[in-house]
Amino acid sequence: MNEWLSSLVDIVGAPYVITHPAALKTYAQDGYTLASGMPRAVVMPGNAEEARAVVKHLYRHRIPVVARGAGTSLSGGAIPSDGAVVLHFSRMRTIRHIDWTNQIVQVDPGVINAEVTRALEPYGYFYAPDPSSQQACTIGGNFAENSGGPHCLKYGVTLNHIVMADVILANGEAVRLGSLAGEPEGLDWLGVLVGSEGTLGIATQLWLKMTESPTQSRTLAALFDEVADASEAVSDVIASGIVPAALEMMDRLAISAVERGSYPVGYPDDLAAVLLLELDGEAAVVDEEVKLVIDLMQRHHVRQVREAQSLEERALWWANRKTAFGAMGLISPDYYVQDGVIPRHLLPDALAFIDRTARRYGIRIANVFHAGDGNLHPLLLFDAANPADVERVQAAGLDILAYCVKHGGSITGEHGIGLEKLDAVRWQFTEAELAAQAMIKRLWDPDGLLNPGKVLPTPGRCVDFRP
Amino acid sequence: MVSPLDQCVHCGLCLSSCPTYLETGLEMESPRGRLVLLNLWAQAPEQRDAAISQWLDDCLDCRACEAVCPAHVPTGHLVEAWRGESEDAPRPGRAQRLLMRLIENPRGLKWLQRLGRWSQTRVGRSLVRWWLTGREDSPLRLQQGLPPLQSRRLSREQITSNHRGPGDLWLFVGCVMDAIYAGTNRHAADLLRLAGLTVVVDPRQRCCGALHWHNGQRAQAQQWAQENIEAFESSGCRMVVVDAAGCLTALREYPVLLAGTPYEARAHAFSQAVFDALEVLSQHPLPPLPDQGLTVTVHDACHHVHAQGIRHQPRFLLERAGYRLVEMANASQCCGSAGIYNLAHPDMSRALLAAKVRAIPPQAEVVSAANPGCLLHIQQGLAASGTPVTAQHPLDLLWHAYRSQGYLPGGGARE
Numbered sequence: 098m099n100e101w102l103s104s105l106v107d108i109v110g111a112p113y114v115i116t117h118p119a120a121l122k123t124y125a126q127d128g129y130t131l132a133s134g135m136p137r138a139v140v141m142p143g144n145a146e147e148a149r150a151v152v153k154h155l156y157r158h159r160i161p162v163v164a165r166g167a168g169t170s171l172s173g174g175a176i177p178s179d180g181a182v183v184l185h186f187s188r189m190r191t192i193r194h195i196d197w198t199n200q201i202v203q204v205d206p207g208v209i210n211a212e213v214t215r216a217l218e219p220y221g222y223f224y225a226p227d228p229s230s231q232q233a234c235t236i237g238g239n240f241a242e243n244s245g246g247p248h249c250l251k252y253g254v255t256l257n258h259i260v261m262a263d264v265i266l267a268n269g270e271a272v273r274l275g276s277l278a279g280e281p282e283g284l285d286w287l288g289v290l291v292g293s294e295g296t297l298g299i300a301t302q303l304w305l306k307m308t309e310s311p312t313q314s315r316t317l318a319a320l321f322d323e324v325a326d327a328s329e330a331v332s333d334v335i336a337s338g339i340v341p342a343a344l345e346m347m348d349r350l351a352i353s354a355v356e357r358g359s360y361p362v363g364y365p366d367d368l369a370a371v372l373l374l375e376l377d378g379e380a381a382v383v384d385e386e387v388k389l390v391i392d393l394m395q396r397h398h399v400r401q402v403r404e405a406q407s408l409e410e411r412a413l414w415w416a417n418r419k420t421a422f423g424a425m426g427l428i429s430p431d432y433y434v435q436d437g438v439i440p441r442h443l444l445p446d447a448l449a450f451i452d453r454t455a456r457r458y459g460i461r462i463a464n465v466f467h468a469g470d471g472n473l474h475p476l477l478l479f480d481a482a483n484p485a486d487v488e489r490v491q492a493a494g495l496d497i498l499a500y501c502v503k504h505g506g507s508i509t510g511e512h513g514i515g516l517e518k519l520d521a522v523r524w525q526f527t528e529a530e531l532a533a534q535a536m537i538k539r540l541w542d543p544d545g546l547l548n549p550g551k552v553l554p555t556p557g558r559c560v561d562f563r564p
Numbered sequence: 565m566v567s568p569l570d571q572c573v574h575c576g577l578c579l580s581s582c583p584t585y586l587e588t589g590l591e592m593e594s595p596r597g598r599l600v601l602l603n604l605w606a607q608a609p610e611q612r613d614a615a616i617s618q619w620l621d622d623c624l625d626c627r628a629c630e631a632v633c634p635a636h637v638p639t640g641h642l643v644e645a646w647r648g649e650s651e652d653a654p655r656p657g658r659a660q661r662l663l664m665r666l667i668e669n670p671r672g673l674k675w676l677q678r679l680g681r682w683s684q685t686r687v688g689r690s691l692v693r694w695w696l697t698g699r700e701d702s703p704l705r706l707q708q709g710l711p712p713l714q715s716r717r718l719s720r721e722q723i724t725s726n727h728r729g730p731g732d733l734w735l736f737v738g739c740v741m742d743a744i745y746a747g748t749n750r751h752a753a754d755l756l757r758l759a760g761l762t763v764v765v766d767p768r769q770r771c772c773g774a775l776h777w778h779n780g781q782r783a784q785a786q787q788w789a790q791e792n793i794e795a796f797e798s799s800g801c802r803m804v805v806v807d808a809a810g811c812l813t814a815l816r817e818y819p820v821l822l823a824g825t826p827y828e829a830r831a832h833a834f835s836q837a838v839f840d841a842l843e844v845l846s847q848h849p850l851p852p853l854p855d856q857g858l859t860v861t862v863h864d865a866c867h868h869v870h871a872q873g874i875r876h877q878p879r880f881l882l883e884r885a886g887y888r889l890v891e892m893a894n895a896s897q898c899c900g901s902a903g904i905y906n907l908a909h910p911d912m913s914r915a916l917l918a919a920k921v922r923a924i925p926p927q928a929e930v931v932s933a934a935n936p937g938c939l940l941h942i943q944q945g946l947a948a949s950g951t952p953v954t955a956q957h958p959l960d961l962l963w964h965a966y967r968s969q970g971y972l973p974g975g976g977a978r979e
Contacts, residue, residue, distance in 0.1 A: 115590070119604055119616050123597035130574050141589055168591065169576040187589030207589075209580050232632070233580045358634045423575040426635025430570040 101158045105140055105182075108150045113141040113188070124183050127168040127175040128230070128422075130431060130481070131491075132516050136163070136177040141185045145263060145271070145301035148184060152299065153269020155182055161546045164299045166207060166235030171422075171434055172515025174242055174294050178550045184299065186237050192216055193302070199277055201260065202305045206237025210244075213305065222307040225252035228511070229419040240300045243292030245511030247343035247418070248375070250469040254511065256291045258306045264290060264298035267542040277304060289537065294513050295548040297541040311377035314342070315387050316405040316414060319372040319394045320365065324348055324452075327370035328444040330397040331468040334374070335441050337393065339386050344469030345373040348448075350428070351421055351463040351476070358424035360416040368400070372468065373418055421465040422476065429461070429478035433490050436512040437501035441471040450500050451475050458493040460486075472510030473501070499524060514552045522554050569642070571635045572599045578629035578639070583898045584622050587915050592619040595629035595639040602642055605650070612652055620646060621654045622912060624905055625778060626866035626898040627813075631873075641820065648782045656779045659703035660907045664779065667739035667771050673718055677743040681713045701910040709944030709955075710744065718742045719749035725764040732762045733844070734801035736792075738811045739771040740936040751963035752807045752841045754972055759848035763805075768795040774814035775903055777821060789818050790827050793834045804834070807841040807959055809865035809935040810903060813872060840868070841959060842877040842934060853886035856965050860887045861928035862958075863920065863942065864896040865935035878932060878958045885965040892931075893923045899933075901941035917945040924953060932958045 098106075105114050115121065116138050125133040137160070142148035155162050161181040168175045177183050186207035194203040195216065202213055202224070210231040213224040227246035228234055234244070240262065245254045252258075261275035275287035290298050321327040327346060334344060347355065348370050356364055364371055372394075376386045391402050405411040425432040439447045448464065451473070455462040466474040475497055479490040498508045498521045508514075508521045522531070535553055538545075578595040579585050585594035592601060601616050623643040630640055647653045656664065666672040682688045692707050699705075715722070720737050733756060737749050753763045770792055773785030792815070796804055806812045814821075815838045818831040860882055868874040875896070883889055900906060900916030920942060924931060931946070933939050933955055942955040966972050 117615055119601060119611060119613075120590070120592045120619075122604060123591040123594075123600045125600075126574055128573075128575050139591075167576050167579050168596075185589065185591070187585075190589075211580075230575065230577060233577050355634075357636075359632060359636070420577065420634035423573055423577055423634025426571040426573040426637065432573060 101154070101160060102138065104154050105138065105151060108154065109140055109142055109147050113143070115139040115141075124165070124168075124177065124185070127165075127170040127173060129171055129173040129176065129515065129517055131433060131487075132173050132176055134177045134179045134181070136183045137180045139183040139185050141188050143188050145189075148186075148189075148299070148301050149265050149269055149271050151184060152265045152267070156268045156544075156546065159544055159546065161549045162299070163548050164206075164237065164241065164295045166238035167209070167230070167233045169230040169234045170238065170242060170515060171436070171512040172509070172517040174513050174515040174548070174551065175238070176516060181549065186235065189301070190235075200307045201277060202307055204236050204303050204305060206235060206240070206300050206303065208236050210234050210236060210239060217307050218310070221310050223310050224258065224305055225249070225308045226255045226258055229422065231419070236303055236305065237300050240291055240303055241293065241295045242513045243511070245467070245472070247345050247415075247467060249511075250344055250467065251340050251342045251377075252308060256288060258308075259287065259291060259303055260306055261304040262287060262290065262300045263302040264300050266298050267544065267546050271301070272298075275304070292513070294515060294552050296538060296552050297547065299547070311342070313380035313383040314375060314377040314411075315383055316411045317374045317376075317387065317390065318362075318364075318403045318405075318414060319374065320368050320400045320403070321370045321372070322368070322398065322400050324370045324448055325445050326397040326399070327372055328448050328468070330372065330394050330399070331444055332442050333393045333397070334390060335469065337389060339376070339389065341390075341469055342375040342377045343373065344467070345418055346464065346466055346468040347371050347373075347418065347421065348464040350461060351465040354424040354428045354463065355417050355421050357427050358417070358420055360413055360420060362414055362417045373414060418465070425463065425476055425478065430480045430482070431478070433477045433479065433494060434512070435473065435475050435477070435494055435497055436509045437473045437498050437506060438510040439471045439473060439501050439504055439506040441469075443504055444468065444471065447473060447500065447504075451497060454493050454496050458489045460489055460493055462493075467510070470510070471506065473497075495521065516551060519554045522552075569599060569603055572596065572637045573635060575634065578633055581628040581632045583624060583626060583628065583900070583916055584912060587912060587919075590619075593622055595633075595637075598623060598639060598643060599637065602646060605646065617650070617652050617654060622909060624866070624898050624900070624902040626902060627870035628866065628896070628898065631870040644778055647778065648780045653780060654908065656904075657908055660779065660904050663904060663907070664775055664781070667775065670718060670720070673739060673743040676740075677713065677715070677718065677746075680707075680710055680744055681716070683707045684710065684713055703907045706906070706940050706944055708947045709940035709942070711747075711939075711943070713744065715746045717746070719746035720765050720767060720769075722746060722750055723753045723763070723765045726757070726762050727764050728762050730800050730802060732764045732799075732801040733803050733805045734796050734799055735763050735765050736769060736772070736804055736806045736811060736815065737765060738806070738808050738936070741808050741811070745936055745939070745957065748807060748957045748959050751959045752805070755845060755850075755959060755962055755966065756805065756841065758966060758971055759845055759850055761844070761848070764799060764801055766795050766799055772811040772814040773821070774810050777814065778903055782821070785821060786825065789821050789831065793818065793827060793830050796834060796837070797830070802837065803844070804838045805841050805844055806838065807934065807957070809840070809867040809872075809874075810937060812838065812840045813867035816872065840872070840874060840877070840934075842874060842881060845962070846877040846880050850884065850966070851971070852884050853965050853969050855888070856886040856968070858887055858929055859890055859927050860930045860932050860961065861890050861892045861925055862895055863892065863899060863931050863933045863938060865933060865938050866896075866898050866902070868934060869896040878934060881962055882932060882958055885962050887961060887965070890925045890927050892925055892928070894919075899938050899942050901935075901937035903937055906937075906941055913941070917941060921945045921949050929953060930961065931955045932961060934958050
């Protein structure tokens with residue numbers, strides 16, 4: 098056995114070093130299926146010390162490292178560049194401590210997002226960032242991707258909810274960033290690390306802010322016959338000054354998929370769009386806001402506004418919405434989801450543009466997205482077995498991203514750059530901005546060993562990009 | 565048409581539902597990983613090896629992933645098909661084969677019952693204890709999970725049919741239920757009658773075939789399925805009622821088992837007539853009972869909660885019968901029994917059992933489980949841990965409650 102490999106076995110134990118080719122193949126992808134890469138090994142550290150020793154050892158051999166939680170990234174964040182070692186955090190999944198005085202939860206990186214809320218809920222608190230993959234995705238991954246979710250409209254993204262983290266640097270050194278007091282002293286290094294997609298450091302312990310559950314929470318589903326009406330209604334809600342906890346939209350194609358999925362709620366099949374709205378806070382305020390929102394919906398010819406009648410019904414509506422991406426498997430062999438953001442007043446125009454793009458390329462596009470913050474998720478349906486299909490979808494995708502950038506938006510709201518948007522990064526940033534980011538990367542990881550080939554466009558990519 | 569393997573879009577939402585992934589943390593022990601391996605198995609035969617078949621065969625077939633999959637990828641069914649069709653899939657061991665032989669007909673079942681009874685005599689007990697010393701993995705360890713066995717007759721011989729006509733229920737007595745849990749079958753008949761229904765036990769019924777089907781003997785399972793369908797059709801009954809989660813799912817999946825055979829259409833009609841006794845009873849107005857002074861926690865059998873969506877019924881019935889309920893964490897996570905999985909995968913099975921026993925809340929005095937495999941397995945784990953908590957079928961709990969209140973013959977006082 099090679100020295101680099103036998104030392105890894107010494108650090109974590111033989112069962113936790115994987116080199117079987119078929120096993121490695123199961124680690125070749127994450128939630129993004131347009132690319133893949135074969136790792137040279139997968140290592141599963143049992144604690145932070147082991148993780149640090151592994152990174153330090155790999156640094157000595159200049160072997161690249163890619164951290165992985167549940168592998169649910171939608172931009173290829175956890176896809177290894179060929180020959181990298183995957184650091185899989187599935188064994189480190191304990192909630193270490195709940196500090197009720199400071200309202201902080203200390204967790205391992207492999208803790209599942211939804212488990213944090215499950216631990217807090219009985220005591221009247223929750224963990225606010227709720228990506229749609231929350232039943233599986235991990236806090237370590239959320240840290241790397243700065244994950245969002247429907248309720249980030251009101252509560253903010255992961256960045257706003259992590260106060261401190263223990264991080265391993267490229268050379269295996271461990272540092273603690275941030276503080277329990279919340280506000281950073283000096284430069285906000287933690288802020289630099291959150292959302293850096295594993296390219297600057299790997300978190301081994303995280304301290305999260307808990308949020309008090311609202312006293313009142315009401316969930317509405319507004320059913321529309323025209324997409325334009327629904328999107329104008331969204332713009333009006335935002336303009337009214339109300340900040341809903343969540344404001345989501347699904348169009349006809351998306352509804353047809355989720356209604357065939359695991360959590361059908363019974364949306365009529367001739368709907369053009371549904372808006373899912375949640376309003377929470379003090380009871381009296383929420384009741385006023387609900388009235389106002391229903392009035393706004395009616396001004397835009399809503400067919401019907403339903404309200405969830407129980408906690409179970411509310412949970413069902415959300416499960417229906419949150420499994421939408423996976424449900425695409427029911428109507429298409431593959432999908433390519435985008436994550437562009439547009440200024441919210443452009444929503445009606447953006448949806449019309451997406452519709453025109455679908456027609457122009459002769460593809461189907463379903464829309465499921467965070468309407469409230471203008472974060473689009475067009476799901477471009479295709480069949481990977483058909484190369485022409487793949488090309489059409491990629492070209493259409495680029496057109497949509499170009500539209501977002503041109504209108505003052507962004508190429509990504511919450512899914513990250515990963516491998517997927519490396520080309521589009523150049524439209525978003527100027528050369529100077531890119532150079533500044535490359536400087537930060539060199540400062541933290543001079544040898545380019547942490548999650549290479551991601552986030553920053555580099556001349557030669559080592560990951561096999563299909564087709 | 566999208567093929568089942570292609571239906572997986574790699575979202576990963578199944579990972580946190582998979583007991584073997586949670587236990588090992590390995591992607592190849594997750595549903596998504598197994599689909600990658602199945603694809604590889606089909607497309608690159610030269611790469612097949614024992615390690616891959618082990619990862620595939622570690623699947624409990626608990627269906628938890630199928631229940632949460634947004635795209636309805638039938639991962640459990642696909643692994644099952646692989647087990648049945650692939651020559652390289654691990655074959656059942658000696659203990660499994662013996663059990664599968666015994667459940668093939670009533671004569672074998674009587675032997676199973678006899679063996680169980682002998683193992684509980686003083687001599688039998690010390691023999692078992694002697695044999696188990698230093699043999700952590702022995703299948704005989706399951707003996708420690710047996711309920712006290714007195715009966716010398718199968719339940720099919722104990723339950724008299726009160727045949728009246730087309731409204732009757734065709735009580736499916738199963739195999740292990742028939743021999744080892746004969747009392748539970750009797751209780752099922754009593755409770756269904758208390759609910760005003762008529763019950764028939766058809767001597768022509770065969771084992772549901774689940775164990776054979778899931779262990780690579782599809783033809784045998786198909787044969788019994790056909791016999792069961794014919795017997796039910798000619799009985800004139802309107803409903804098949806079952807009290808074991810594993811049998812329930814197997815009977816309801818006869819259309820899958822018999823797909824492409826001349827019996828397919830009849831299997832569909834049969835499948836729609838199959839109900840669990842807990843489903844039937846919760847549709848009928850049994851009287852609510854006063855507090856029974858016993859705290860119960862419900863373990864959801866995989867083939868109830870994941871395969872059939874049965875979750876509410878046992879809780880509703882137990883509460884109506886006066887039991888205090890307390891929820892355990894991960895009630896719907898597989899206990900590791902998984903049919904006869906525990907015989908072939910002792911390590912994984914033991915790890916899952918330990919997690920199940922740990923999750924039992926301190927207030928609970930009884931764990932309710934509506935499947936013979938779970939009952940045996942969990943009871944064995946409880947006995948080994950030294951706790952006084954016992955595992956019981958919810959129908960047994962219900963029967964005792966209604967009997968103690970004088971609703972059933974011999975009632976008025978607790979046994």
